[in-house]
Amino acid sequence: MKVSIGIGGAAIASGEAARREAEFARDAEKLGVDVAWSAEGWGTDAVSPIAYLAAITRKIRLGTGIMQLTARTPAMTAMTAMTLSGLTDGRFVLGLGASGPQVVEGLHNTSFRSPVKRMRETLEIMKQAFRGDKLALQGAHYRLPLPGGEGKKMRLAFKPKSIPIYLATVAPRGLELSGEVADGWLGTSFMPESSEAHFKFLRRGAIKRKAGLGAIDLCAGGSVCVSDDLASVIRARKNQMAYTLGAMGSPKTNFYFRAYCRAGFEDDCKEVQSLWLKGNREEASRRVPEEMILRTNFFGNEEMIRNRIKLYRDVGITTLRMDPLGRTYSERLDTLEKAVSWLRDETLKNKESRET
Secondary structure (H helix, E strand, C coil), X not given: CEEEEEEEHHXXXXXXXXXXXXXXXXXXXXXXXXXXXXXXXXXXXXHHHHHHHHHHCCCCEEEECCEEHHHCCHHHHHHHHHHHHHHCCCCEEEEEECCCHHHHXXXXXXXXXXXXXXXXXXHHHHHHHHHCCCECEECCXXXXXXXXCCCCCECCCCCCCCCCEEEECCCHHHHHHHHHHCCEEECCCCCHHHCHHHHHHHHHHHCCCCCHXXXXXXXXXXXXXXXXXXXXXXXXXXXXXXXXXXXXXXXXXXXXXXXXXXXXXXHHHHHHHHHHHCXXXXXXXXXXXXXXXXXXXXXXXXXXXXXXXXXXXXXXXXXXXXXXXXXXXXXXXXHHHHXXXXXXXXXXXXXXXXXX
16 A cells, blocks of 8 residues: 655645644655645645645655645646646655535635536546647537637647546445546545445446456545544544535535545434534534544554554555644654554565565
8 A cells, every 4th residue: 555645725824834834745755745635625736735745755746635626627626736746756646625505605706516426527627638639529528619709729738648537436426437537536435344335336437448447547545644532533633524524515415424424424414414504513523423422533552553554455445545633743743653654564475474
């Protein structure tokens, strides 16, 4: 397995914080981390940090985790990806996601309807661009050239580039699309104990490709905290889970909520969401089952974290995301160093056992 981390988001809200996060990415590179994913929500964008990190790193792959589908036209997404690929000497990975109706319709002046169809059309246009073809599509969401105007078929002013495309999908139809066309999958709301909540849909799409699901880099994971005080660690993360279930989407459309329901926590999810939407946020946080926190993260002592690494490996995850927690920079880095070491050790043990 490879290992990845997340960067960006609220962690780079100020200049000093941004410099620390960039330094952390550079130190992660020294530890052997394979990929750093840059976040994008309703604050910092995913692109700017990649351009900054391109100048101060040499080996680590840099990916958008994710660029929002409707925040840019397909042509601009392709132009941005090809520019970043050049700036990183081919280390760039394009991660795309549909986001949700609250962000898409609240920030980007675009209807959220048919996100899977929009994603498929976007991918078709981008792949034309990456091949060096003229951009042409008459779809439900995008029409190039625009009929009735003065536009013409155009190709981007780049030589053809091979840029891996990873999709962050959670809902069944989106997962099927990832299985069918993506180079990689960025998993969220994922628990190895109930991997079929995602994998059965990924496999359904992967049937349409020759290599099947084995052709896709499956990326998932969570936060890492090495601690013997498990109760305190879990308690500190419950509010984030309650927020995810209650506020990461509208009451009608919350893909994370639905994914956790498919994973076997439907009654818990409904109660937490109901409490959150009624304004009882502290009670909602307390209602989050400890098991949901433990199954989506790497918490505890070395043995516990190693066991979770093996669980992810055994269900087929190929790139493990491990975001280290810590009160200070040095604590985060120390946690990451341990996590990377344990992952490499378990990977080596697994390889040796297969060879004997």
